[in-house]
Amino acid sequence: VTRVSSPRRGRIGAVDLPALVEQARDGQPLAVARLISLVENGADSLPALARLLEPHAGRADVLGITGPPGVGKSTTTDALLRALRQAGRRVGVLAIDPSSPFSGGALLGDRIRMGEHATDRGVFIRSMATRGQLGGLAAAVPQALRILDAAGFDIVIIETVGVGQAELEIAHLADTTLVVLAPGLGDGIQAAKAGILEIADVLVVNKADRDGAHDVARDLRQAQAMRGQLDPAGWAAPIVKTVAARGEGVDEVLTAIDGHRRWLAGTGTGPRRRQARLTAEVIALALGQLEAGVRELVGTEEFACRLADVPMGRTDPYAIAAWLRAATTD
Amino acid sequence: VTRVSSPRRGRIGAVDLPALVEQARDGQPLAVARLISLVENGADSLPALARLLEPHAGRADVLGITGPPGVGKSTTTDALLRALRQAGRRVGVLAIDPSSPFSGGALLGDRIRMGEHATDRGVFIRSMATRGQLGGLAAAVPQALRILDAAGFDIVIIETVGVGQAELEIAHLADTTLVVLAPGLGDGIQAAKAGILEIADVLVVNKADRDGAHDVARDLRQAQAMRGQLDPAGWAAPIVKTVAARGEGVDEVLTAIDGHRRWLAGTGTGPRRRQARLTAEVIALALGQLEAGVRELVGTEEFACRLADVPMGRTDPYAIAAWLRAATTD
Numbered sequence: 001v002t003r004v005s006s007p008r009r010g011r012i013g014a015v016d017l018p019a020l021v022e023q024a025r026d027g028q029p030l031a032v033a034r035l036i037s038l039v040e041n042g043a044d045s046l047p048a049l050a051r052l053l054e055p056h057a058g059r060a061d062v063l064g065i066t067g068p069p070g071v072g073k074s075t076t077t078d079a080l081l082r083a084l085r086q087a088g089r090r091v092g093v094l095a096i097d098p099s100s101p102f103s104g105g106a107l108l109g110d111r112i113r114m115g116e117h118a119t120d121r122g123v124f125i126r127s128m129a130t131r132g133q134l135g136g137l138a139a140a141v142p143q144a145l146r147i148l149d150a151a152g153f154d155i156v157i158i159e160t161v162g163v164g165q166a167e168l169e170i171a172h173l174a175d176t177t178l179v180v181l182a183p184g185l186g187d188g189i190q191a192a193k194a195g196i197l198e199i200a201d202v203l204v205v206n207k208a209d210r211d212g213a214h215d216v217a218r219d220l221r222q223a224q225a226m227r228g229q230l231d232p233a234g235w236a237a238p239i240v241k242t243v244a245a246r247g248e249g250v251d252e253v254l255t256a257i258d259g260h261r262r263w264l265a266g267t268g269t270g271p272r273r274r275q276a277r278l279t280a281e282v283i284a285l286a287l288g289q290l291e292a293g294v295r296e297l298v299g300t301e302e303f304a305c306r307l308a309d310v311p312m313g314r315t316d317p318y319a320i321a322a323w324l325r326a327a328t329t330d
Numbered sequence: 331v332t333r334v335s336s337p338r339r340g341r342i343g344a345v346d347l348p349a350l351v352e353q354a355r356d357g358q359p360l361a362v363a364r365l366i367s368l369v370e371n372g373a374d375s376l377p378a379l380a381r382l383l384e385p386h387a388g389r390a391d392v393l394g395i396t397g398p399p400g401v402g403k404s405t406t407t408d409a410l411l412r413a414l415r416q417a418g419r420r421v422g423v424l425a426i427d428p429s430s431p432f433s434g435g436a437l438l439g440d441r442i443r444m445g446e447h448a449t450d451r452g453v454f455i456r457s458m459a460t461r462g463q464l465g466g467l468a469a470a471v472p473q474a475l476r477i478l479d480a481a482g483f484d485i486v487i488i489e490t491v492g493v494g495q496a497e498l499e500i501a502h503l504a505d506t507t508l509v510v511l512a513p514g515l516g517d518g519i520q521a522a523k524a525g526i527l528e529i530a531d532v533l534v535v536n537k538a539d540r541d542g543a544h545d546v547a548r549d550l551r552q553a554q555a556m557r558g559q560l561d562p563a564g565w566a567a568p569i570v571k572t573v574a575a576r577g578e579g580v581d582e583v584l585t586a587i588d589g590h591r592r593w594l595a596g597t598g599t600g601p602r603r604r605q606a607r608l609t610a611e612v613i614a615l616a617l618g619q620l621e622a623g624v625r626e627l628v629g630t631e632e633f634a635c636r637l638a639d640v641p642m643g644r645t646d647p648y649a650i651a652a653w654l655r656a657a658t659t660d
Contacts (some may be wrong), residue, residue, distance in 0.1 A: 047648035055643045073402060113437065135651075142647070204576060278637055278647065283624060285651030290620045290658070307608055313385045317472070318377035321465075321615030328620070 017045055024151045027121055033094075035147045036126055046143060056150035061093075061261060065159045066199070071182040072206045075251075076244040077159045081123065083250050084155055088107030090122040092148035092156040096137060123146065123316045132280050135288030141173055142281035151299075166215055172199065173277050175270060176260045178253070180204045181220070183212030202256045208241035208249065213305045217241060235263050279312065293328040347375055351382045354481045359453055362422075365477045366456055369470050374616030376473060386480035388604065390422075391396045391591060394504030395489045396529070401512040404538045406574040406583075407489045413580045414485055420452040422478035422486040426467060441630030454478065464576045465611075471503055471641070472611035502529065505600060505606050506590045511550070527553055530567045537551065538571035538579065547571060565593050623658035 009244035015034070015071030023031035038045065050251065063080075067073050076094060084091050117123035127136070128144060148156045156175055157302065182209075196203075197220075205217050217239050219232075230236045240257040264270035297303055309315040345364070353361035368375065393410075407423060414421050446454035458467070458474060467574050471488065478486045488504055509530035514537075526533075527550075535547050547569050551560075560566045568586040572579030594600035628635055636653065639645040 032397050047646045050640075050646035050648065051643045054641055054646070058641060109615070117367075139647075185498035275637065279628060279641060282637070282647045282650045282654065283628060285647055286624050287617070287621055289651060290624070291617055294616050294620075298609060298613060307605065307612070308606060311384055311388060314379045315386070315471075316377045316380040317612045317615055318380065320612045321619060324612065324616035325619050328616070 010318045015045070017048055018052060021049070021150065024147060025056060027152060029121065029124055032124055032147060032151050033126065036128070036144050038145070039143045040128060046223070048329050050143060050146065052307045053146045053150040057146045058149065058157045059167070060145070060149040060153055061176070062145060062174045063155055063157045063257065064177040064199075065157060065180060066177065067180035067196075067204075071180045073159055076178070076180050076204060076242065077157055077205055078104060079242075079244040079247050079250045079251065080157065081117075082247070083254055085117075085122060087254075089154040090152060091124075092151070092153035093125040094141065094144055094148070094156065094158050095121075095127040095142060096158060096160045122154065124151075135284035135286075139281055139285035139288060142277055145173065145277075156164075172280060175264060175273055176201045176257050178202045178204055178257070180206050181216055182207040183210045183216050192308050197227060197229065197237075201235065202253065203237050204249075205241045206241060206244050209243050213241060234262065236316075290328060292325050295323055297327055345375070347378060348382060351379070351386075352482065354477060358459060359451065360453055362477060362481050363455055363456065363495070365377060365648060366474050369473045369477070370458060380473060380476065383476045383480040385475045388479065390475070390477060390483055390486045390507070390608075391505045393485055393487045393587065394507040394529075395487060395510060396507065396527075397534075399508035401510045402574050403489055406510050406572065407487055408506070409572075409574040409577050409580045410487065410583065411447075412577070413584055414482060414578040415447075415450070416608060417584075417601055419484040420482060421454075422481070422483035423453075423455040423456070424471065424474055424478070424486065424488050425457040426471060426488060426490045443487055453480075454483065465614035465616075468614035469611055472607055473609075475503065502610060505594060506531045506587050506599060508532045508534055508587070510536050511546055512537040513540045513546050519560050525569075527557060527559065531565065531590045532583065533567050533569045534579075534583060535569060535571045536574050539573050543571055565590065624654050627654055627657055 015038075020035060024035055035049065038049065043049075050246055065073055065077055065080075074095075077095075081091050101271050117125070126144075128140065143156075145156055177199050179196045179202075181196070181203065182205065205213050205220070207213065220239055224230050224236065238259070240249055240252045240256055242253060244250065260269065261270075264273070303320070303324075306315060306320045310317065310320070335562045345368075350361050350365060354365055367415055368379065375578070388592065391609075395403055395407055395410075402622065404425075407425075408586070411421050420451070447455070450469045457472075458470065474555060475488075507529050509532075511533065512535065533550055535543050537543065552571055554560055554566065565648055568589070572587055574580065591600075594603070596640075597618065633654075636645060636650045
């Protein structure tokens, strides 16, 4: 694998997009990296890029990995990556950090994580932030998936930093979502539990050699039962205990993922999920464009005048919002 | 304090809004609770409510409390609440859970937390979710603040569940934002640090009796220095160590908050923050309306037809987004 620094906007204007796509399809990591940089920077060529990639996409399995901070998501990703490589599968990893627009630390992290796979073309690891793209990560991640998919990666892992609204949305982009938990995290898990159970296709209790792992697994099973998620007609997310740092339980996780993949195929849920992913991307793009229009108006004198009338009770936030909406669409 | 269950939409249609606002201004907790329920449920009367409240608002200090899960945010809120009551100040608390649309657990939590203050009209604690309001919590929280402000609470504490994008936005609604951390949280703090330092007016290192508290404080100070946040011309967020469960350090936190309030007053930053809060509310409302329009179109046959053309490369997500945008504004 190779890592290139992000080209600046403008310097890539002369790029031959069809040639770059061909190079990416040929498995050239430099081409893949340059295409993802285009997505991050919001290049004008993104619509054309989507059309070039789309006929070659739709083959990769997308695996989402999420969970609270400190549970060992990166360690789990790395362990799965190693096991999948041993099974001969090509694996791309997108590490998503919605909370930070600064990619400096992430790039350093990429280099460290890729060290082990430095000469392996079957592995591509990349941290993603968005600088220019309208719609933010919710629009950029599907486009990056399209690149890795067309580049022939069998599995693309989307790893997110924590469990928040943005992470939940990104998890919805996956075919199979792993939620990683660990004992001893206290209130965080309780707070996140409703959201976690809603999105998890496989539940991983990592650091299973620590006290409390059994309790976490039992609590999760009880919560699933209470929510009617153990109905034999549906998919009951398996709960797998791991010690990812030692590779323990990783085969069981892969078996659970395979089981989910078969379930998706058998029920026709797979295509529906991909349809949902495309819909989410389009919505994020449309809302991004509308938001840009609204924020432009917010900088105007007229907006300031209307806002100044609120404390007197002469107008209200709802009336100004209606004006913003109408003016944006003019 | 009194807690009423949320009235359903429709059952509150006959409400005499000016009378309810007068009762809230008179400090009647039932009226305050009913008004906040109106906000949660997205009643049609919200614009009128904003106009009735606004002339009586603008007095309360808004204190945001955020931080990663497990650091003791609720404990810190409760300790501050107790200390502020002893100082004779009326305190409202809004506990925000952006990740969960289900308020069942939150309501139970309210009852437990309010037990201590059950007969005290100077305290009002409420968990908030949004069911109906356009713009979600980013629009609903400012309206709820307006209610508590007009009801004469001197301080309104907004407590959020974790550090994610939504929580960061909500923290921006506050005059003073406390970020609570604790030793032993590992990667979570590292990942969130950039965002934390950007929003923190006061940094609280809770559970300071544990190993590593000194290191957390030192790391934060170094990170502040690296980001140029110790410039004497600006506000350097004080770092206060607490053991909130035993009330230790709480007075120092209040002193730090007072210092920040004086700085806001001295630099004219206070009115600018309130202006920013109103702007954020209006933007959230406008984007909420636009999003509702987009989602309506997403349900149409025409959208499905356009989407089906993407895998063939006949159209692309960007073109469909442009169509959505134009059609929404028709």
